[in-house]
Amino acid sequence: xxKKIKIGWFSFSCCEDNTVILTEIMNDHWQDWKKIFExxxxxxxxxxxxxxxxxIAFIEGAxxxxxxxxxxxxxxxxxxxxxxxGACAVVGMPAGQRNYFSAEQKQEIxxxxxxxxxxxxxxxxxxxxxxxxxxxxxxxxPSVFLTAVDSLVRELxxxxx
Amino acid sequence: MHTFxxxxxxxxxxxGSAQLEVKVKDGKVERVEFKITEFKRFFTKALEGKPIIAxxxxxxxxxxxxxxxxxxxSIEAAEHALQIEPTEQTKILRDLTMDGLIIRDHxxxxxxxxxxxxxxxxxxxxxxxxxxxxxxxxHDAFEIKAAxxxxxxxxxxRSVHAQYxxxxxxNHFPDxxxxxxxxxxxxxxxxxxxxxxxxxxxxxxxxxxKTHFMALVPKDKYGxxxxxxxxxxxxxxxxxxxxxxxxxxxxxYSQASAYKHERGSYMVGALSRxxxxxxxxxxxxxxxxxxxxxxxxxxDIFKTNLAQxxxxxxxxxxxxxxxxxxxxxxxxxxxxxxxxxxxxxxxEAPRGTLYHMYKLESNGTVKSGEVIxxxxxxxxxxxxxxYEMVERLLPAMTQDQIQFEIEKLxxxxxxxxxxxxxxxKVNWS
Numbered sequence: 358x359x360k361k362i363k364i365g366w367f368s369f370s371c372c373e374d375n376t377v378i379l380t381e382i383m384n385d386h387w388q389d390w391k392k393i394f395e396x397x398x399x400x401x402x403x404x405x406x407x408x409x410x411x412x413i414a415f416i417e418g419a420x421x422x423x424x425x426x427x428x429x430x431x432x433x434x435x436x437x438x439x440x441x442x443g444a445c446a447v448v449g450m451p452a453g454q455r456n457y458f459s460a461e462q463k464q465e466i467x468x469x470x471x472x473x474x475x476x477x478x479x480x481x482x483x484x485x486x487x488x489x490x491x492x493x494x495x496x497x498x499p500s501v502f503l504t505a506v507d508s509l510v511r512e513l514x515x516x517x518x
Numbered sequence: 519m520h521t522f523x524x525x526x527x528x529x530x531x532x533x534g535s536a537q538l539e540v541k542v543k544d545g546k547v548e549r550v551e552f553k554i555t556e557f558k559r560f561f562t563k564a565l566e567g568k569p570i571i572a573x574x575x576x577x578x579x580x581x582x583x584x585x586x587x588x589x590x591x592s593i594e595a596a597e598h599a600l601q602i603e604p605t606e607q608t609k610i611l612r613d614l615t616m617d618g619l620i621i622r623d624h625x626x627x628x629x630x631x632x633x634x635x636x637x638x639x640x641x642x643x644x645x646x647x648x649x650x651x652x653x654x655x656x657h658d659a660f661e662i663k664a665a666x667x668x669x670x671x672x673x674x675x676r677s678v679h680a681q682y683x684x685x686x687x688x689n690h691f692p693d694x695x696x697x698x699x700x701x702x703x704x705x706x707x708x709x710x711x712x713x714x715x716x717x718x719x720x721x722x723x724x725x726x727x728k729t730h731f732m733a734l735v736p737k738d739k740y741g742x743x744x745x746x747x748x749x750x751x752x753x754x755x756x757x758x759x760x761x762x763x764x765x766x767x768x769x770x771y772s773q774a775s776a777y778k779h780e781r782g783s784y785m786v787g788a789l790s791r792x793x794x795x796x797x798x799x800x801x802x803x804x805x806x807x808x809x810x811x812x813x814x815x816x817x818d819i820f821k822t823n824l825a826q827x828x829x830x831x832x833x834x835x836x837x838x839x840x841x842x843x844x845x846x847x848x849x850x851x852x853x854x855x856x857x858x859x860x861x862x863x864x865x866e867a868p869r870g871t872l873y874h875m876y877k878l879e880s881n882g883t884v885k886s887g888e889v890i891x892x893x894x895x896x897x898x899x900x901x902x903x904x905y906e907m908v909e910r911l912l913p914a915m916t917q918d919q920i921q922f923e924i925e926k927l928x929x930x931x932x933x934x935x936x937x938x939x940x941x942x943k944v945n946w947s
Contacts, residue, residue, distance in 0.1 A: 370557045372936050373533060374582025374678045380626055381677060384664035387656065391643055402630065403641035404530040404925075421557035451579045452557075454564045462563055473773060475557055496582065496678050 362513060365398040365411040367432060369418030369425050370452040370479065371445040374496035376401050376417065382499045393510070411436040412513055413506075419445040419452035420480040422473070433486040437516075438509055441482040442502070444495035451495075453479030520545050520912050524921055529928060531631040533583050534935025538924065540904065545912055550905045552897060552928075554774040556935045565887050570596045570856070570878050571685045577874070577889065578679045581936040583626070584891075585679045586619045586670065587867035590743060591874040595887075596685045598758075599861025599878040600854045607849055608687045609743075610840055615674040615683055616742040616865070617833035621666030622677050623868040624788070624826040627932045628714060629659035632823055635926050636721060655717075658710035662830065665700075665707040669837055672696045686852040694845070701841050704834050711834055712806065715827045719810045723820040725927055727906050729899055730779060731790035734866045740791075740798040740832055742866040748794050749779070750815075757864040760873055764890065767898065774935070776897040777890065783898040786870025787932065788825035789816065800835040803828065819903060822930050826868075856882035867892055869932050891937040900931055 368376060380401075383390065398406040414436035420426050433439050445452040455466060456478050470477070482488055492505050524540040535556045541549040561580050565573055574592040578585040590612055597604065604612070630642045633655060639645060642659065645652035667677045672692050674680030682690040692700075734757075736745035747755040747763070755763050767776040778784070793815035804811065807828060813821060856878060863874040870892030877885040904924055911920050 368535070370559060372579050372582040372585065374579075374585065376533075377582045377626070377678050380630065381622075381663065381667050384660045384667060387643070387660055391647075396641065396643060399641075400528060400530050400535075401533070402531070402643065403634075405640045406530070425557075451564075451576070452559050455560050458560075458563065462566070466558075466560055466563055469558055472770075473557065495579065496676075 360517075361395040362393055362412045362510060363397045363410065364394050365408065365414040365432065365436065366396065366401070367398070367414060367416050367428075368400070369416065369429070369446075370421035371418030371443065373401075373417065375443040378496045378499060378502070382502065386503075408432065408435060413438045413440060413509055415440050415442045416446050416482050417442045419449045420476070420482065420485050421452065422475050426476070426480070426485050429482065429485050437513065438489045439486065440490045440492060440505065440509070441488050442492050443497050444493060446482045447491045447493045449479055449481035449484070453481070455479065520917075522917050524917060526921065526925070529925065531634070531929060532933055532935070533581075534933070534937075536933065536935050538904070538928070540908055540924070542908065542912065547905050547908050547912075550901045550908070551769075551771050552901050552904065554772045554893070554897070554935045556773055558773055562887055562889055565876070565884055567883050569882050570599060570876060570884050571882075573876065573884065573887070574683070574685065575679070580889065580891075581934055582678050583623055584867050584869065584872070584934055584937055586615055586674060586677070587865055587872055588874070588889075589680055589683055590615060591863040591865045591867075591872045593683060593685050593863065594743070594865065595861040595863030595874040595876050596878075597861070598863065599859045599876055600685070600856065601859075602686055602852050602854050604687065604852070605849055607846060610844060611673055611688050611691075611846070612683060612743055613741060614669065614837055614840060615680065617837040618666050618670030618673060618677060620742070620833045620868055621830050622663055622670060623666075624830050625659060625662040625666060628718070628823060628826055629655065629663075631929050631932070633717075635723075635929070636717070654713065658713055661710050662707050662714070665703040665834070668700050668703050672700050684851060687849055689851065691846040691848055697841050697846075701838060704838050704841075708831070708834060711827070711831045715807065715810060715824070715831060718824040718827045719813070721820065721823060723823075723926060723930070724818050725820060725903065725907055726818045727903055728817050729902075730782070730784040731793050732779065732784050732786055732871060733790040733794050734864050734871050735791070735795045736798070738798070740795055740800065747864065747871065749784070750790075750793065758862050760862065760864065761875075764895070769897065772897065774897060775890075775894050777895045778898060783902055784895065785899045786892045786895050787822055788829050788868070789819065789822040790870065791866060792821075792825035792828060799828070799832045800839070802835040802839075803832045806831065819927060820930050822932065826932070856880055869893060869934050869937075870895060891934070893931075893933045893935065893937055896931055896933065900928060900933070903927060
């Protein structure tokens, strides 16, 4: 049997709509996925999460703190492919809507941004690390996600051959 | 005597990001902090100055899994501000939207988050297809979730961030072919739902501590959109008066606002609804479950899981009846002129009572608003439960065992951190 493809699914600042879509796509694909994927790091699916060598890291959400940025860089360093998933990861919105607040609105939220050491400006994934693929949408369209996954799997298998 | 600091940096198999700190000294719990660590996205600041009809889609983005509940609460608040009375067909389609959400969301929680604890595996996808029970649960889970997803897609366009429900009505209507297909899928999934209820009726998890319950309860049916806010002490609060009854509490270590009711902490969610309204469940649900329903009312937090399983059956039975007895026709969206007004929308989201309130201006934009979510309301109750549970477990259990029990307890609340963390402070004037 082929070696399973190691998947990581990581959520940063967002509504996690794409996580829900992922679990909905599983309705039709769980039997195939159990055979070909190993979910090595997916907080929403399991407790024993390992961040070592991933084949594909899916990133949903925008980057809102230094800790987020450091964590994302660590994931990038340990992943063959890194895919930004959904609008907040790809364009930084709507998670980053405070970037576009008026001066007065920014002043009103400043104490909360400071209390939790959030970044002055919310960033999209590509602002912080190199990205191999982007799947836009709020939420993602399942068929687009599946096409992107198929293509990544083919690429990884070709590389391993 | 136990002395330790238990720190869970990342709670798993829950929606969103949270941490927990428990400090134990000489066999006594000194501190419990349930920290919601999602970063704020400031939706209640972002809504200022936006057209009121744009808010349902904006505020859906507070939370993916609860998005359709936010859309319905937002539409209701906007319609109350605009004095729009929805048509009977619109009300029916909204009920069906909620049915689809409850089926999908509760199934996700029960199978993918809770069930691994029951069979002592780390993940639902680790279930073994060669073990008959686990194989059955795998097939059941995805069949039920898919049925809920299809219902939501037929009626609301999507199960996440639905596009069809809007202020004043719906912009798309179920066709006959799609309706027939969904009826088939719901009927096919019913035996799986009964198996799920059976599993959770026999679940040995238990933690009993007296608390207060609150839920929006309709007058004549078990539902999620209309009614009064009822408490276990017998209060009946009108939706518009909710601000007089909830007290906001700042927990400086959490990104979310917490809430108390007049008597202190309280609980919202499926257990509250079942305790306060089980007589109103669909007749077919009651017929199938007469013995099991005797478990309620209950102060055992783990009965939330059973209550959720029962709600899946109720929503399935309700949706089946409605889809079989109604034909849907295109209707015009109702529009009204803007005015200076306050609109309140209250619905029962899967995890409990969800409040939206907007101050509308005569130019059609919103001056300010607030959103109160279920997990914020449950936050203090969760901490108090953990405190009590750890005290009870301390003499007999190791730190690792206690940690596992705490995680199970938190999962029973089905907390949603995405919802809880994304608001600015509420001004209680």
